[in-house]
Amino acid sequence: MRIFHDLAELEEAVGAHLGWSGWHTVTQQQVDVFAELTGDSQWIHVDPQRAARGPFGTTIAHGYLTLSLIPRLMMQVYTVEGLRMGVNYGVNKVRFPAPLPVGSRIRAGMELVSLDPRGGDYQLVTRVTVERDGGTKPVCVADTVNLLFPLAE
Numbered sequence: 001m002r003i004f005h006d007l008a009e010l011e012e013a014v015g016a017h018l019g020w021s022g023w024h025t026v027t028q029q030q031v032d033v034f035a036e037l038t039g040d041s042q043w044i045h046v047d048p049q050r051a052a053r054g055p056f057g058t059t060i061a062h063g064y065l066t067l068s069l070i071p072r073l074m075m076q077v078y079t080v081e082g083l084r085m086g087v088n089y090g091v092n093k094v095r096f097p098a099p100l101p102v103g104s105r106i107r108a109g110m111e112l113v114s115l116d117p118r119g120g121d122y123q124l125v126t127r128v129t130v131e132r133d134g135g136t137k138p139v140c141v142a143d144t145v146n147l148l149f150p151l152a153e
Contacts, residue, residue, distance in 0.1 A: 001076060001077065001078060001079065002018050002019060002077065002078040002079075003078070003079055003081065004078065004079070004080045004081065005081050005082065006080075006081065006082045007080070007082065007083075007115070007122060007148065007150060010080055010112070010115055010124075011115050013112050014112045014113070014114060014115055015111075015112065015113075016111065016112055017109065017110070017111045018077050018078050018109075018110045018111065018112065019077050019078075019109070019110070020077065020107050020108065020109045020110075021073035021074070021076040021077050021107045021108045021109075022076050022107065023105040023106070023107050023133065024069065024072070024073065024105065024106055024107065025103065025104070025105050025106075026061050026065075026066075026069075026100060026102060026103070026104055026105075026106060027102065027103070028048065028059060028102050028103075030061075030065065031045050031046065031059060031061050031062065031065060031102055032046055034061075034062055034064075034065040034068075035062070038062070038064070040062055040064075044056065044059065044060055045059055045060065045061070045062055046059065047059070048102075056099050056101060057101075058101045058102060058103070059101070059102040060099040060100055060101055060102065061100040061101075061102060061104075061139075063094075063096040063100075063140065066096065066100055066106070066130055066139055066140045067091070067094060067140060067142060069106070069108075069130070070108060070128050070130065070140075070142060070144060071088065073106075073107065073108035073128075073130070074108065074110060074126070074128065074144075077108065077109075077110045078110065080148065082150060082151055083148055083149060083150055083151065084149040084150065084151050084152070085149050086124075086146050086147065086148045086149070087146065087147050087149075088144070088145075088146055089123065089145040089146055089147045090144075090145045091142050091143060091144055091145065092125065092143040092144075092145060093141075093142065093143045094140065094141070094142045094143075095140070095141050095142075096139060096140055097137045097138050097139070097140075097141065098132070098135055098136070098137040098138065098139050099139070100132060100139040100140075101132075104132045104133060104134075104135075104139075105132070105133040106130050106131065106132055106133070106139060107130070107131060107133075108128050108129065108130045108131075109128070109129045109131070110126050110127070110128050110129075111126065111127045111129075112124070112125075112126055113125040113126060113127050113143060115148075118147075120149070120150075121147050121148060121149045121150075122147070122148045122150070123145060123146075123147060123148075124145070124146045124147075124148055125143055125144070125145050126143070126144050126146070127141070127142075127143050127144075128140070128141070128142050128143075128144055129141050130142075
C-alpha cells in the first residue's frame with residue numbers, strides 16, 4: 001500500500017500508476033444479494049443452470065456490482081494522511097469492456113489523473129482498471145471522483 005503523508009505528496013503523484021489491489025473472488029452469493037438489493041434479477045446473473053446454456057457459459061456479475069467493489073479495492077492500493085475525510089463524488093466515465101464470470105478473481109489498478117483545489121476541499125480523479133485473472137480485457141474502467149477534506153490547520 002502506498003501512503004501519502006499529505007496532499008502535496010499526493011499532488012506530486014498525479015499521472016503515476018499507484019499499483020494494484022489484492023485479488024478478490026466474486027461469488028454467486030454476492031451477485032444474488034446485489035440482485036436482490038437492486039431488483040436486477042436477470043437470469044444471466046442469478047440462474048446458474050440457465051446461464052450455463054447462455055452466451056457466457058456461466059452467470060456473470062452485474063457491471064454495477066463490479067463498480068461498487070472499487071472502493072473496497074482502492075483502500076488496498078493507497079491512503080492519504082492528514083485528511084478529515086474523503087467522500088465519493090461521482091464517476092466521470094465508466095465502461096465494462098468484458099463480462100465478469102462469477103467465481104473469477106479481480107483486482108484493481110489505479111492511476112492518479114488529477115487533483116484540483118475547490119475552495120476548502122480538493123477534487124481527486126483516479127482512473128481505476130479492474131481486471132479479471134486470466135482475462136484479456138478489463139472488466140471495468142472507471143474515472144472515479146472523490147472529494148478530499150484536509151484537516152483544519
